[in-house]
Structure formats: C-alpha cells, structure tokens
Amino acid sequence: MIMINKKISRSRFIKKTAAGAAFINLGTLGVTAARIKYSPGSERIQLKEAGPMIPPVPAILLTVNGLEEGKDEISVVWTFVVEGKPPQIGISVADYHVAQKMIEKHGEFVLNVPVESIVEEFDRVDMNSGKIADKFKLSGLTRVKASKVSAPAIKESPIHVECKVTQTIVAPPQRKIFIADVLATTVLENVCDENGRLMVDNTPFFGMTSGSGEFYIMGRKVGYIGKSIGRTDIKY
Ligand SMILES: Cc1cc2nc3c(=O)[nH]c(=O)nc-3n(C[C@H](O)[C@H](O)[C@H](O)COP(=O)(O)O)c2cc1C
Numbered sequence: 001m002i003m004i005n006k007k008i009s010r011s012r013f014i015k016k017t018a019a020g021a022a023f024i025n026l027g028t029l030g031v032t033a034a035r036i037k038y039s040p041g042s043e044r045i046q047l048k049e050a051g052p053m054i055p056p057v058p059a060i061l062l063t064v065n066g067l068e069e070g071k072d073e074i075s076v077v078w079t080f081v082v083e084g085k086p087p088q089i090g091i092s093v094a095d096y097h098v099a100q101k102m103i104e105k106h107g108e109f110v111l112n113v114p115v116e117s118i119v120e121e122f123d124r125v126d127m128n129s130g131k132i133a134d135k136f137k138l139s140g141l142t143r144v145k146a147s148k149v150s151a152p153a154i155k156e157s158p159i160h161v162e163c164k165v166t167q168t169i170v171a172p173p174q175r176k177i178f179i180a181d182v183l184a185t186t187v188l189e190n191v192c193d194e195n196g197r198l199m200v201d202n203t204p205f206f207g208m209t210s211g212s213g214e215f216y217i218m219g220r221k222v223g224y225i226g227k228s229i230g231r232t233d234i235k236y
Contacts, residue, residue, distance in 0.1 A: 035220070056207030056216060061112040061125060061141075062091065063152045064102040072143065072152050074135040075099040076126045079111060084236045087182035089163060095174045098130040103178055107165045108149040112157035116204040116217055121156070148184040158188040158203055197235055 047053075062077045075097055082088040089111065093100045103109055114122045121139045128138040136143050142155035149162045163180035171177050191203050206215040225234040 051211065053211035055209035055211050057210045059114075059122075059208040059215075061114050061122060061154055061157060062093075062099060062109050063112060063143075063154060064099055064109040065106045065151050066130075067102055067105060071130070071134070072136065073099045073102055073130045074125050074139060074141065074154065075130075076122065077111075081236075082179055087185075088166070088179060089161065089182060090177055090179050092171065092175050092177045095176070100176055103165060104168070104176075106151065108151045109163050109165075109178075109180070110146050110149065110151045110153040111161040111163060112154040113159035113161070113205050115156075115158055116206060118156045119206065119215055122215075146184070147186055158191045159205075160184075160186045162186070 058079050059076055060079050062073075062075045064073050064075075066072045075093070077091045077093060077099075080090045082090050091109075091111075093103060099109075118141065121141050124139040125135055125141070128135060132138075136152075143152045144155045146153040146160060146162045149164060151162070153160045153162075161182055162184040164183050165178050165180045167179040169177040169179070187198075190199070192198055200218055200221070204217045206217045208215055224232070225236065226232065
C-alpha cells in the first residue's frame, strides 16, 4: 500500500512512488465506469486519411486588434497549454487567416472561452471572414476591453485569457505557431470558487471532437488529477 504524505511536492512524491503508482488501476479506486456504451472490436483499422483525431480539442475564440484602427478580428483557434506555472499557451494560426498578421503586429491577443449559449455565434465566427466585414457585427458578439493587454475581448465569454506572444514558430506548409505568456485571466462571477478553482458544473464550455467536427459540453466527472494516489489538491 502506498502511504500518502500530502506535504511533499507532487514531483517528489512521484519519484518516491513511481513504480507502485504506475500500476494502480483507476477502476479499483471507485472512479465511476463510463456510461457511454464502449465496445470496440479487437481489429485496428488504418483510416484512409491521417488526421489529428485527438478529441476533444479546445477550440477557443481569439480576439486581436486589427491592422487598422477599428478592424479587430475574432477567429476560432485550436489551443494547447505549454506550461501551467508560469502560465504559457500556444496557438496555431493559418497564413491565409487575417488574424496571423494582426498577432504579429500587436504581439497580444485574448483567448475567450466559448460556452453553450454562444455556440451559434461561435460558428458564425468560423463561417464568416474578416476579409468581408467586421466579425463582431457578423457574429453578434460584444466587444469589451481586456484588463492587461490592448487586444479586445468578448463580453459573452466567461473566461478571458490575456496573452502576450514570446515566440513565433513557422510551421510549413501554412501555419505559424505563437507561444505566449498569460498575463491575466479574468472570469465572470460564479465561474470560479473563492480559491480560483473552475466550477465546471456552472460553466457549459465545450470542446470540438477532432475526428467528427462536433461541439460537446462536458458530461460527467470520471476522475481527477491525483485520484490514483489519494490527492485532491492538484489544480493545473
Ligand atoms: C473548431 C475550429 C478550430 C479552428 N482552429 C483554427 C486554428 O487553430 N487556426 C486557424 O488558423 N484557423 C482555425 N479555424 C478556422 C478559422 O478560425 C476560421 O475559418 C476563421 O473564421 C477565419 O477567419 P478569417 O477569414 O477572417 O481569417 C478553426 C475553426 C474551427 C471551427
């Protein structure tokens, strides 16, 4: 049996207990079995087309100042977390999307987490283009100021992640990856508890299922970080 000392750091704990912890089976620790009917066959099939089928992907609304005054842009982007402390994120923006040059010019942007109530607006952002008209008007979303960066933000989004670019990586044939520091995170009331922990039940955010192109809000909690070693205090 593994003894849990909550005072030691997670990395030290893992070093001390790596062998044992690696073999603990979540199923034996009371994590509820998924209610989704899961009965895959045993044959593995190679799909005709390779794809980034890693569902769900955080698909977020990016806002950035325009190349000209008043021509701000909203775009949907896939995002990834680079580091938790200090907070850093990454986004990948296509050469043919208007947001790329704007991010290069201003070096700042906001990631606005979308929720179920604005899923239509979210799709309108994707289906329209800043090359045609103002995306705020086209989508029906409301422009507000961010707290620390000069980029605009979206009022209807409960979580704003304000970012400053630190590195740009060219990703041929048609992408640039921007790595950015998170300078501020702001949330609407009742989205986080008093410790800044996201209250998932209160916030119907959604992810895109890469592989089917659909949006899903979160379902049931089926586990949490540290459950296998009896920890409840970890929050990334
Ligand atoms: C779920 C989803 C994820 C997307 N992720 C990205 C992305 O990571 N990078 C990107 O350049 N475009 C991405 N797009 C597409 C653009 O956000 C979108 O087509 C945008 O409206 C382009 O606007 P523009 O013509 O004003 O440049 C994504 C679209 C969807 C629906």
